[in-house]
Amino acid sequence: MTRQAIIIGGGPAGLTAAYELLTRTDIHPIVIERSDYMGGISRTVQYKGNRMDIGGHRFFSKSERVMNWWLKQLPQEQPGQSEKDDDVMLVRGRKSRVYFLRRFFDYPIQLSKATLGNLGPVRTVRIGFSYLWSLMFPIREVENLEQFFINRFGRELYLTFFKSYTEKVWGVPCHKISAEWGAQRIKGLSIRKAIAHFVKQSGKKEGDISQKETETSLIEQFLYPKFGPGQMWEKVAKEVVELGGEIITNLNVTNVEVRDGRVIAVSGLSVDGAERRFTGDEFLSTTSVKELVSAIRKGAGDVPENVTEVADNLEYRDFIAVGLLVDRLKVSEPNGKVGELIADNWIYVQEPDVLIGRLQVFNNWSPYLVADQSKVWLGAEYFCYEGDELWTRSDHEMAKLAADELAKIDIIDRDCVRDAVVVRMAKTYPAYFGIYDRFQEVRSYLDSIPNLYLVGRNGMHKYNNQDHSMLTAMTAVDNIIAGRRDKANIWDVNTEQDYHETKAKQRD
DSSP states (O other), rough: OOOEEEOOOOHHHHHHHHHHHHHHHEEEEEEEEESSSSSTOOOEEEEEETTEEEOOBBBBOHHHHHHHHHHSSSSSTTTOOOOOSSSOEEEEEEEEEEEETTEEEEEEEEHHHHHHHOOOOOHHHHHHHHHHHHHHHOOOSBBBBHHHHHHHHHHHHHHHTTTTHHHHSSSOOOGGSBBHHHHTTTTOOHHHHHHHHHHHGGGGTOOOOOOTTTTHHHHSSSETTOOOOHHHHHHHHHHHHHHTTEEOSHHHEEEEEEETTEEEEEEEETTTTTTTEEOSSEEEESSSSHHHHHHHHHOOOOOOOOHHHHHHHHHHEEEEEEEEEESOSSOOOSSTTTOOOOOOOOOOOOTTTSSOEEEEHHHOOGGGOHHHHHEEEEEEEEOOOOOSSSTSSSSSHHHHHHHHHHTTTTTOOOOGGGEEEEEEEEEEEEEEEEGGHHHHHHHHHTTTTEEEEEOSHHHOOOOOOHHHHHHHHHHHHHHHHHHHHOOOOHTTSSSSSSSSHHHHHOOO
C-alpha cells in the first residue's frame, strides 16, 4: 500500500514538504490547513485591487537549493519580457532605513556624512568611544539580547538604533530576551562587516542576484513574485494537487494520536462542525509547539508533566498590519521633492513616542501590488499579544491609530489618507523569553517520536525566515528518504553556519 504523510499547516514549510515528497518519493502527502488561504504569514492579502505582503518577504537565500527551487516555480523576469507574463519573479532593489529623531538613517548603519550629520558631533563621539570600549572590554558571559547588542555595536549605538524597535517587537526589555535571538537573527552583522561590505560593493558585478557571500542584512537586491509572496505558495499548492497530493482547508487539527511511541493519526473539526480523521505513516507539523503538545494530550498521548508545563507557557508575539492608501508622503529623499515616492521597502520606526514598529512601502516591493500608481500604498505594522488592548481594538480604531501616528512623526499628512484595511496574524513571532530557556525539554520529547518531524517557524518555535523554514522541510524529507530518525540536522538549519553547504565543506 502507498505510504502516506500528514502535514499540519499550508505555509512555506508544509507546502515545500508536500512538493518534495511528491517529486522525490512515492509517499502520498495530505496537507491540512486551518485557514482558507495558502502561505501562512507568507500570504498576499487583497483589498480593493491592492495587495499586502504581511511582514515583508524578500526572496533571497544563501542556499542555492532554495534559490533554484523558487526559480523553478516562478522564473526570473527577463529584459524585454512581456508585462502580460504574470508567473515571474521581479528583481527588486533593497533599501531599508531607520527613522529616528524624525530623520532617516541608512540600515545597516553606515559611517557616512549624512549619518554623522544626523547624529550630531556629541552623539557621534559617544558612539565611537562606546564601540571601542566594547571591543577592548567585551562582556564575557553573554546571556541576554542587550549584552549581545552591546558587544556587537557598543552601548550607545544599541541605545540609539536597536533598543526601542526591538522592545516594540517583543514587548519586554532586551535584557529579558535570550541572546540566542540575536545570534540567529543578525548573526554575522557587525560594524566591521558593514564597512567591509561598503568597500566590496565598488567591485561588484552588475546583475548578480546570488549574493551568496553577503550577510543577509546587507544584500542589495532580491527576487520578488510579481503579485507578492502568496503568488508563490498558491502556485506550489496548485502543483501539489496536480501531482496527486491533497490539500484540506478550513480544518483545525485538535487531536494527535500517539500509540506505542509513534503518531498514528490526526483529527480535527472543519468549519461546518464535521470531524475528520487522517491516518498516516509520517507526520510533519508546522503548527505551534504549544498547540501540538495540547493536541497530543487530547489524543490521549502520555505527555510528561514537565513537557506540558513548558509547552503551555511558551509565549508568542502577535502582529497587526494596517494598510493605508495615501495620496502622497510628507517625507522625501535628501535631494528629492516632497510628494515623490521614497525608495524604501520598509522603514524601522525607532521613535519611542509611537507604537508603530515598522512601515512598508508596497509600491517598492512590486508596482503590481498597487492598483492606482498615483497613490502610495503603505503597511503600518504593530506588535502585540493576542487578546491585549491593541489586539482587541476595532478595525476603525487601528486604522485611525496608524494614520494619527504616521502624521505625528511627519511621514504623512493626516488628510491624505484615502482608505485603510486591518489584518491580524496570531503567533507570528515565537518568543525567546519566559519559559523558553527550558524549551529543550519539549524538543527532546517531540524528537523522540520517530515519525514526527517539526518544521517551519512555529513548528520549531524558532524565528526562521521563509528560506530557513523551507530548508527544515527539505531536510525532513531527506531524512524520511534516508530512513534517518535523528532530527539534529533539521535543528541545525539557520545556525551560525551557512546552512548545509558550509557544514558539508567542513566535513570534506
